[in-house]
Amino acid sequence: MIKLKANRRRNSRTGSSKQDQEASQKTDHIPSNLEELKERLKNELGYKKSFDIVVREMNIAGKKVMFVYLSGLVNSDLLTDVLNRLTLLDDGEVSRAVFNDFFDKYVPAGQANAEDSWSKVLTNVLSGMAAFFMDGEHDCIVLDVRNYPSRSLEEPSLEKVVRGSRDGFVESIITNISLVRRRIRDPQLRYELLQVGERTQTDVVIAYIDDIVDHQLVDSFRSKVESIKIDGIPLADKQLEEATIKRGWNPFPLVRYSERPDTVSSHLLEGAVVVFVDSSPSVMILPTTYADLVQHAEEIRQTPFIGTYLRWVRFFGIIASLIMLPLWLLFVMYPEFKPASLDFLGPEKVGKIPLFVQFLIAELGIDLMRMASVHTPSSLSTAMSLVAAILIGDIAVQTGLFNNEVILYMAVSAVGMFATPSYELGLANRIVRLVLILAVAIFGAPGLVVTAVAIFLALVCERSLNRPYMWPFIPFDLQGMISIILRKPVLFNRKRPNILRPQQQNKMPSDN
Numbered sequence: 001m002i003k004l005k006a007n008r009r010r011n012s013r014t015g016s017s018k019q020d021q022e023a024s025q026k027t028d029h030i031p032s033n034l035e036e037l038k039e040r041l042k043n044e045l046g047y048k049k050s051f052d053i054v055v056r057e058m059n060i061a062g063k064k065v066m067f068v069y070l071s072g073l074v075n076s077d078l079l080t081d082v083l084n085r086l087t088l089l090d091d092g093e094v095s096r097a098v099f100n101d102f103f104d105k106y107v108p109a110g111q112a113n114a115e116d117s118w119s120k121v122l123t124n125v126l127s128g129m130a131a132f133f134m135d136g137e138h139d140c141i142v143l144d145v146r147n148y149p150s151r152s153l154e155e156p157s158l159e160k161v162v163r164g165s166r167d168g169f170v171e172s173i174i175t176n177i178s179l180v181r182r183r184i185r186d187p188q189l190r191y192e193l194l195q196v197g198e199r200t201q202t203d204v205v206i207a208y209i210d211d212i213v214d215h216q217l218v219d220s221f222r223s224k225v226e227s228i229k230i231d232g233i234p235l236a237d238k239q240l241e242e243a244t245i246k247r248g249w250n251p252f253p254l255v256r257y258s259e260r261p262d263t264v265s266s267h268l269l270e271g272a273v274v275v276f277v278d279s280s281p282s283v284m285i286l287p288t289t290y291a292d293l294v295q296h297a298e299e300i301r302q303t304p305f306i307g308t309y310l311r312w313v314r315f316f317g318i319i320a321s322l323i324m325l326p327l328w329l330l331f332v333m334y335p336e337f338k339p340a341s342l343d344f345l346g347p348e349k350v351g352k353i354p355l356f357v358q359f360l361i362a363e364l365g366i367d368l369m370r371m372a373s374v375h376t377p378s379s380l381s382t383a384m385s386l387v388a389a390i391l392i393g394d395i396a397v398q399t400g401l402f403n404n405e406v407i408l409y410m411a412v413s414a415v416g417m418f419a420t421p422s423y424e425l426g427l428a429n430r431i432v433r434l435v436l437i438l439a440v441a442i443f444g445a446p447g448l449v450v451t452a453v454a455i456f457l458a459l460v461c462e463r464s465l466n467r468p469y470m471w472p473f474i475p476f477d478l479q480g481m482i483s484i485i486l487r488k489p490v491l492f493n494r495k496r497p498n499i500l501r502p503q504q505q506n507k508m509p510s511d512n
Contacts, residue, residue, distance in 0.1 A: 028118045034066050034135050041068065045122060061089040064135035073128030075147035082130075082143065111144040123201050148172045153179075156259035156281075158423055163301045168259045173203055173278040179261035180207065184268060188212070194225050196240065200232025203278040204240065212271045214501040217465060221273055221286060236280035245286070245465065251431050253424035254464040256288040263297050271502035273465075287464040289471050289499065291484045293422040294318060299487050307487030314419055321416025322429055325409055326436040326448055329355055334444055346405075356441035358402050362410040363434055471499045 031037045038055065041047035045068075047055055056067040065086075069079065115121050116139035121131050128146035148171075156168040169176045177191055188210040195201045204225060208218055224244040233239040237257070246254045258264050259282050264274050267285045275284040285292075294314060299307035331338040332346045332355060353361070413433065420426035432455055439447035462469040472480030477498055482488070496502045 069130035169281045183265040197232030205276040207274040237277040251428040256285040257282045271500035287467040293425040296421040317416035317419040321413040
């Protein structure tokens with residue numbers, strides 16, 4: 001009896017699933033009647049409620065036709081040219097084949113494809129394409145007349161160089177991939193288009209060079225993107241990163257962001273995977289390491305000697321921003337650890353607030369000023385800087401709330417953080433510095449050592465797309481270490497990084 005009931009339930013579920021499938025196929029069918037078509041546009045697309053949805057009915061060559069598009073996303077000149085050419089058709093018996101031939105041969109649109117899926121038609125229209133329907137037909141022709149609004153090309157504010165190109169990525173994915181294609185005229189360069197988000201249908205492009213990249217790396221990331229189940233990613237690449245690569249509360253960035261086409265092109269030639277997301281001016285580079293995040297395009301734009309010097313200065317600034325404040329606090333709180341050569345370190349007066357509390361307040365104050373500068377109009381930023389430097393810093397020292405050395409070392413650490421090429425890594429390093437300061441204040445020297453070792457081990461165990469995050473230090477790679485420490489001349493930089501597992505290890509073409 002129990003088995004009989006189970007079979008009945010199973011059969012009922014099977015029957016309902018078949019009915020749902022048939023209903024789904026029916027709803028995905030394009031109506032052949034234009035009046036019925038307009039009703040579906042009202043119910044499903046918001047026609048006559050959303051003012052930017054344009055439905056234009058015409059009579060061409062004795063046939064009732066209809067165009068559907070979004071007014072703000074199409075090239076109006078191109079669409080007008082299409083309509084003008086359609087009016088040249090002679091009256092009489094016009095079949096669908098005639099329209100297909102006309103669009104293929106005489107319409108100056110980028111693409112004109114037939115489509116019989118209602119859901120795909122809606123997605124194309126919402127993407128900026130125009131749909132051409134003809135009365136009595138169960139399919140339509142989709143015209144690529146997109147023209148996304150975007151700002152002009154300009155140099156990225158976070159990756160400026162003294163010498164080099166001044167163009168940067170914008171919010172249009174078509175423009176961005178064109179900037180890279182301009183630099184890499186290789187027929188092996190591939191752009192795979194995916195869409196993420198049930199509601200947003202955001203365009204995501206995976207770029208790589210087919211005969212260089214590790215295809216397991218591409219397949220792994222593609223499968224992660226295709227498995228995303230989410231309403232949408234309106235915040236573009238950052239939400240895509242969290243949905244595919246970065247999970248949990250780890251503050252360190254596991255992808256590298258760049259707004260420079262030349263930087264992205266260089267990584268593609270190394271064998272990396274690059275991810276473009278529509279509406280975002282930044283591009284993700286995968287996989288990445290800690291060493292990648294501390295390099296900058298300015299080093300490549302200078303001579304090898306100067307580039308190496310700039311790289312070492314940057315490394316010193318980043319290391320100093322991490323350990324200078326915790327070590328100074330340790331020497332002040334525990335003078336027995338201070339070497340004799342550093343006797344001059346330490347304040348004459350501690351101040352009215354404990355030193356580690358001063359550090360915490362100063363860290364929070366710098367973050368507040370940074371956020372205030374982002375939200376302050378440029379015309380008022382100079383006045384805000386004077387208020388922060390004079391009224392806050394100087395008066396706080398004169399009243400005895402803060403110590404002079406605290407302000408000095410805090411400023412040096414802030415400069416080291418701002419010298420970090422990766423904005424995300426600079427914020428993560430600030431969290432590490434705060435943790436080390438708290439460890440020294442609570443546990444002294446053992447707290448500093450144990451906390452630093454724990455953070456380093458956590459970074460060693462971290463991976464970006466199954467690649468070790470601390471390469472080439474761990475696992476140790478001599479060739480990679482030399483490439484990180486020295487900015488080698490271009491003709492001596494013959495090998496691609498081992499961590500990317502490229503198909504072609506040698507960068508230089510063979511003489512044969």
